[in-house]
Amino acid sequence: MQPQDERHYERIYQVISQVPKGKVATYGDVATIVGDGCEAATVGQALGALGPRSVQVPWQRVIGRRGDKGRVTTSGLHQRDKLEAEGVEFDDRGLVDLGKFRWTGPSEDWARSHGFQMLPKEEGAPAVPDSQLRLF
DNA sequence: CACCTGACTCTAT
DNA sequence: AATAGAGCCAGGT
Numbered sequence: 001m002q003p004q005d006e007r008h009y010e011r012i013y014q015v016i017s018q019v020p021k022g023k024v025a026t027y028g029d030v031a032t033i034v035g036d037g038c039e040a041a042t043v044g045q046a047l048g049a050l051g052p053r054s055v056q057v058p059w060q061r062v063i064g065r066r067g068d069k070g071r072v073t074t075s076g077l078h079q080r081d082k083l084e085a086e087g088v089e090f091d092d093r094g095l096v097d098l099g100k101f102r103w104t105g106p107s108e109d110w111a112r113s114h115g116f117q118m119l120p121k122e123e124g125a126p127a128v129p130d131s132q133l134r135l136f
Numbered sequence: 137c138a139c140c141t142g143a144c145t146c147t148a149t
Numbered sequence: 150a151a152t153a154g155a156g157c158c159a160g161g162t
Contacts, residue, residue, distance in 0.1 A: 008159085027144050040144040042158050047143055049160090065145065074143045 008038045011116070012046040013053065018110060019061040022087040023103040024096060026065035033105060035117050040065075044073075061086075061103070069095035070102070 011034045019025050027040035034043075047059050060082040064073035071094060072079045080090060088101050105111070105119030 031144085037158080039156095039158055041142070042144085044143045045159060050143095059143085062143080064143080067146095072143090077143080079143085 008034055008036070008042055009046045009049065011036075012038065012043050013050075013057050014114065015106065015116065016047075016057050016059065016062055018106045019058055019103045021058075021061075022101070024061050024063050024070055024083065024088060024098075024101050025103040026070055026098070027062060028065055029103070029105075029119055030062060033111075033116050033119055063096060065098075066095065068098055070098050071095050 012030060015030050015033050016025070027043040030043045031038045031040045043062065047062060050057060050059055060077075060079045063070040063079075063083075065071075069091075072083075080094070083096075084090065088096060090096055103119075106114075106116060108118065110116075111118050
């Protein structure tokens, strides 16, 4: 596939590039930060379309969300191995404790200078006004 | 234009 | 605990 008119892809890649080694973000987290109607499934598509760019985008740090845990949703890409090599721990059921390894979002400076929004604080307390979030 | 598919995620069985 | 269905978005056919 060769998307010409990917309205979210580039921004999705920019956000993922900010996730530091040893941390993970969920598809939904990335979508929220990109904003502008971007959704988790769109992030999944963007990653599926990465191609050669996978060498410069830390795609392995994006995982699926399962309640308060995270899980690898890819197969055959050794995503879990890559993450464990970076220090991310998986429990006996192959789940990651998001409370411990979840990326807390881009730095405020970076978000502002690149036109992105921060990740909402924690469950319940949004870090930005509803008007800026498009969460269903 | 209609329909299918998915590196999604939440709710309800 | 495992499965199914439903929303959603964007690309491919």
